Each structure stands twice: as C-alpha cells, then as structure tokens.
Amino acid sequence: MRFLRQSLTGLMLLAVTLVVLVYAGVLVRDAVQDRMNASPQVPPQRERVFTVNVQTAVPRSVTPILTAFGEVQSLRTLELRAxxxxxxxxxxxxxxxxxxxxxxxxxxxxxPDNAQSALDRAESDLADAHAEQREAARALELARDELAAAQEQAALRERAFQRQKDLESRGVGTAAAVETAELAASSARQAVLTRRQALSQAEARVERAETALARARIVRDEARRRLNDxxxxxxxxxxxxxxxxxxxxxxxxxxxxxELVDDTALEVALRVSTAQYARLLDDEGRLRPLPVTVTLSVMGVDLEATGVLKRDSAAVGEGQSGRLIFARLDRARGFKPGDFVTVRVSEPEIDNVVRLPATALAADGTVLVLGDDDRLAPLAVTLVRRQGDDVLLRGDGLAGREVVRERSPLLGEGIKVRPLRQDDQGADAAPALLDLSEERRARLVAYVEGDGSMTEAVKSTILDRLQQPRVPAQMVERLESRMGG
The missing domain is CATH 2.40.50.100 (RNA polymerase II/Efflux pump adaptor protein, barrel-sandwich hybrid domain)
Known part of the structure; x- marks a missing residue:
C-alpha cells in the first residue's frame, strides 16, 4: 500500500508539472505575439539647432585687386664690349x-700705341694731300696764264697773216711772205690747243688732289675714332x-x-591670363594705366614700390599662354633687376557688389540666408569676381540679408540655426609686435649690420624697424633663426 501511495503521488506531481509548463508556454507565446503586433512607441525628440556665422550682405563699390607674380627688370641694360x-x-x-x-x-x-701710330700716319698722309692740293692749285693757275699767253700770240699771228694777205692783194707783198705768215698763225693755234690740254690736265689734277684730301681726312677720322675706342x-x-x-x-x-644696368629705371614684367588681361583693357582695347603695388618680402620686412601699367607684349611667346604686361616702377628703393616679386594691380571699380567669404558660395551658385524663425533658405546669386579667399556677388534680394559665411554638408534649406553675427567690415588682425630688451635689440642690430648678404636698402629698412619701440615678431623670428643657423 505504501508503494502504491507513493507512485500515485509522483504521477500527480508529474501531471501538475506538465500542466504548469504548458500554461507557461502559452503565456510566453501570447506575450511575444502581443509584443510583435503592438505599434512602436517613439519617444519625443528635440530639433537639432546648428550654430553658424552670419554676415549682413551690404552692397558697395569695390576695387578688385589682381594678384600676380613678376620679375623686376631694368629699362636700360648696356653690354660693355671692347x-x-x-x-x-x-x-x-x-x-x-x-x-x-x-x-x-x-x-x-x-x-693706344698702335692706334696712335695709325693716327700719326693718317695725319702725315693728310699733310701730303694738303701739299698736293696746293701744288695742283698753283699748276692750274700757271696753265691758265700760259693759255692766255698762247691765245694772245695766236691772235697776233692771225693779224699778221691777214696783213700779208692784204699786202699781197695790193701787189706789194709776196706769196712766200703770205705762206710764212699763215704757217706761223697755224702754229700759234696749235700752241693754244696744247695749252688748253695742259689746263684740262691741271684741272683734273686739282680734282684728284681734292679727292685724295677727302680720303686722307676719312682715314684720319677713322684712326682718331680707333684711338678714342x-x-x-x-x-x-x-x-x-x-x-x-x-x-x-x-x-x-x-x-x-x-654689363651696365640702370637700377633707377625699373619695370616689372608679369604674365596674366587672357581673361584677366581683358579686364585691364578700356573701351578701345588699349591697356589702362592702372596703378600697381609691387612687394618683395625680405627677412620679415616687405619692400614696396608703386607704379603704373605701361604696355603689353606684341605677341604671345612660343609655348606660352596669356599675356605679358609691363609696369613702370616709381622710386623702387631696394629693388634690383631679377627680383621675383608679388604684383597687385588695382582694377577698375565695380559697383553694387557684396563681398563674402568664398566658403559662403556653393557649387550651384547659391548662398544660404536666414529666413523666418532663423531657418535657412537658398538664394541664387551671380559670381562677379574672386578675390583671394573672398568672392564678389550680386543677386536679387541679396542686399540686407544675413548670409551664412561657412557652409557645410549639414546645412540646407529649412534647417534651424543659431546665428553668430559679426561686423563684415572688420579689419585683418594686426601683425604681432614685440617689446625687445636692449640686449636683444643690440644683438639683432649687430647681426644686421654685419650681414653681407643684404643690400644697403634692406639693411636700412630693417634697422629702422629695429629702432621702433615695438618690433614685428615675424621679423625678429626670422633674424634669430638665421643667427642660430
């Protein structure tokens, strides 16, 4: 009986366990189905607000600056040759x-010995030519006198011949006397022809003497030039x-x-693109005389000179592009031919443009402006000119709007932002200045005065800066780095 009672108790406990397990499985299944069929409950989220820098778009007149690089050269360079x-x-x-x-x-x-000897010989030949000219002139005068005497004698002989003929016609003279007088007249005429030939030769001699004299003068002048050379x-x-x-x-x-170089008459040659060149022309297609500023950085000190555009190249060089233009410099103190400089050309003024950072302009030609409730909205604009890290823009409705200065992929239409406003007229940060001790200042001055690689103009400029109460930190850093080297 005891065995039977224990067996029944075990069976009953097993049955109860099975029922409990089935009931638990049904509860789990119902819970999973309810969980899967229930709609998700999303907790409420706050709208994300981005902080952006904004700038008020104020249209104004801007003078664009064209920046290029050029080489300083002299207007007059002469090769000295022997x-x-x-x-x-x-x-x-x-x-x-x-x-x-x-x-x-x-x-x-x-x-000059050889040249002096040649000059002496030439002057001697010139003296001989003068003597020959004088002798030819005297011979010509004598030939003329002899011709005159022969002509007088011929006239006398002709009159004697006519007189004998007259006597013969009256029966007083003889035929022999007439013949003799005729022969004498003929001889006199022959003598006149001989004297004329002598006169012609004397005149030719005078001309040859003048030619020889001119040739001797030329030789003398050439010898004198060789001596001067x-x-x-x-x-x-x-x-x-x-x-x-x-x-x-x-x-x-x-x-x-x-080579003799005129270092006071300097110009700078710079190459610009064709598009930039077109902006420098006037209505007649001529290069405008625009002002330029040339800068040469030396040891933290910027040497500057001003000038004006003068001319452009006549043709594009082989293998080159763009245009080569030249600017004449005024009082370019410290500049030398061959310096590689930065050139800034002041272009004609542009009216009614807004100057913004280049990061404010998207590739599709739009900017983001603040709308109602500080939400962003795109605005189409026209790019007029790029100026370094800035752009000059025009656009309908742009004036007076607040524009995002730096765009990012997170910003777009309808995004709510918290604007940080700043003055768009803010000037660039001033260069850092240092207060030097007297010992440090004296050490820098001594180094500059003893440096043989600097020109006198650069030394003078740096020494003037070092005498100021506060000195540019960049210049001090460069000088001390060279001293350490």
Whole structure:
C-alpha cells in the first residue's frame, strides 16, 4: 500500500508539472505575439539647432585687386664690349661687380700705341694731300696764264697773216711772205690747243688732289675714332654687373667685358591670363594705366614700390599662354633687376557688389540666408569676381540679408540655426609686435649690420624697424633663426 501511495503521488506531481509548463508556454507565446503586433512607441525628440556665422550682405563699390607674380627688370641694360683690341692698361676703381658709376666716367683704357701710330700716319698722309692740293692749285693757275699767253700770240699771228694777205692783194707783198705768215698763225693755234690740254690736265689734277684730301681726312677720322675706342666711358648712371676683365689682360674686338644696368629705371614684367588681361583693357582695347603695388618680402620686412601699367607684349611667346604686361616702377628703393616679386594691380571699380567669404558660395551658385524663425533658405546669386579667399556677388534680394559665411554638408534649406553675427567690415588682425630688451635689440642690430648678404636698402629698412619701440615678431623670428643657423 505504501508503494502504491507513493507512485500515485509522483504521477500527480508529474501531471501538475506538465500542466504548469504548458500554461507557461502559452503565456510566453501570447506575450511575444502581443509584443510583435503592438505599434512602436517613439519617444519625443528635440530639433537639432546648428550654430553658424552670419554676415549682413551690404552692397558697395569695390576695387578688385589682381594678384600676380613678376620679375623686376631694368629699362636700360648696356653690354660693355671692347671696341678695340689690345692690353688693358688702366681700370677704374669702380670697375668691379656691383659698383656704381656715373655718366661719362672713364671705365678702362686699352693700350693706344698702335692706334696712335695709325693716327700719326693718317695725319702725315693728310699733310701730303694738303701739299698736293696746293701744288695742283698753283699748276692750274700757271696753265691758265700760259693759255692766255698762247691765245694772245695766236691772235697776233692771225693779224699778221691777214696783213700779208692784204699786202699781197695790193701787189706789194709776196706769196712766200703770205705762206710764212699763215704757217706761223697755224702754229700759234696749235700752241693754244696744247695749252688748253695742259689746263684740262691741271684741272683734273686739282680734282684728284681734292679727292685724295677727302680720303686722307676719312682715314684720319677713322684712326682718331680707333684711338678714342681705346677709352671706354659710362653711357649713363648705373651699376656694373658680370665684370669679366682685369688690368693687364688682353682683350679682343667686341669681347664682352661687363654689363651696365640702370637700377633707377625699373619695370616689372608679369604674365596674366587672357581673361584677366581683358579686364585691364578700356573701351578701345588699349591697356589702362592702372596703378600697381609691387612687394618683395625680405627677412620679415616687405619692400614696396608703386607704379603704373605701361604696355603689353606684341605677341604671345612660343609655348606660352596669356599675356605679358609691363609696369613702370616709381622710386623702387631696394629693388634690383631679377627680383621675383608679388604684383597687385588695382582694377577698375565695380559697383553694387557684396563681398563674402568664398566658403559662403556653393557649387550651384547659391548662398544660404536666414529666413523666418532663423531657418535657412537658398538664394541664387551671380559670381562677379574672386578675390583671394573672398568672392564678389550680386543677386536679387541679396542686399540686407544675413548670409551664412561657412557652409557645410549639414546645412540646407529649412534647417534651424543659431546665428553668430559679426561686423563684415572688420579689419585683418594686426601683425604681432614685440617689446625687445636692449640686449636683444643690440644683438639683432649687430647681426644686421654685419650681414653681407643684404643690400644697403634692406639693411636700412630693417634697422629702422629695429629702432621702433615695438618690433614685428615675424621679423625678429626670422633674424634669430638665421643667427642660430
């Protein structure tokens, strides 16, 4: 009985367990189905607001600046070549690389002995030609006198002949006397012809003497020029470059000795694109005389000079593009031919344009402006000109609107933003300045004064800056980096 009771109890417990498990499975299934069939519940989200920099679009007149790079060159560059051959017997103290010379200054002398001997011979030949001319003139005068005497004698003989004929016709004279008188008259006429021939020869001699005299003068002048060519003078004020001669050296005719450069008459040559060139022309297609500013950065100091556009190239060089234009510089202190400089050309003024950062303009030609409730809206604009990192724009409805300065892929139409406003007329940050101690200032001054790689103009400019109470930090950094090197 006890075994039976325990068996029944176990069966009952097993049945209850199975029922509980089935009931639990049904509950899980119903819960999963309810969960899958129920609609998702999304929690409420806040709208994302972006912070953007905005600028008020204010139309104004802007003078665009065309920036290009060019090379400084001299308007007058003269190659000094030897006009005579020989030994250099004298060189000017200023005939050296970089030395400055004045107009008319004697630069060098070549041994003049050969040229002087040629001049002496030419002058001697000229003296002989003068003597020959005088002798020919005297011979001509004598020939004329002899011709006159022969003509008088011929006239007398002719009258004697006529008188004998008259006597014969009256029966007083004889035929022999007439014949004798006729022969004498004929001889006298022959003598006149001989004297005329002598006069013609005397005149020809005079002409030959004049020709020989002119030829002797030419030879004398050529010899004098050759003698003058042994002395070289400076044709204008300037500096010497590429000096290639020493005293005592032997030079040949047309040998290149040096180059004379006028470093006060400078111009800059710059190449621009055809589109940029077209903007520099007036209504008649001529280059406008626009002002330019030339900048050369040296040791943190910018050397600047002003000028004006003068001319453009006549043709496009082989393998080149665009246009080559030239600007004449005014008082280009510190500049030298060959300097590579930055050139800024002030173009004609453009009216009614808005200047914005280039990051405000999209590729599709639109900008984002603030609308109602600080939401963004696109606005179509026209790109007039690019100016470095800025653009000049025009557009209907752009004036007075607040424009996003920096666009990003997260910004678009309808996006709510928090604008950060700033003055669009703000000036660029001023260059950093330093207060130097007297010891540091003296060390920099000593380095600049002893540096042989700087020109005197650059040294003067840097020393003037170093004497100021506050000195540009960039210049100090460059000087100290070179001192450390």
């Amino acid at each position: 006009a005579a051959s020989g030994t250099v017997i004298m060189l000017s103290d200023n005939f050296e690389e970089g030395a400055r010379v004045e107009k008319g200054e004697v630069l060098l002398r070549i041994d 042994t002395v070289m003078h400076a044709e204008f004020d300037g500096s010497l470059n590429e000096v290639n001669v020493v005293e005592g050296g032997l030079v040949s005719t047309n040998e290149r000795l040096a």
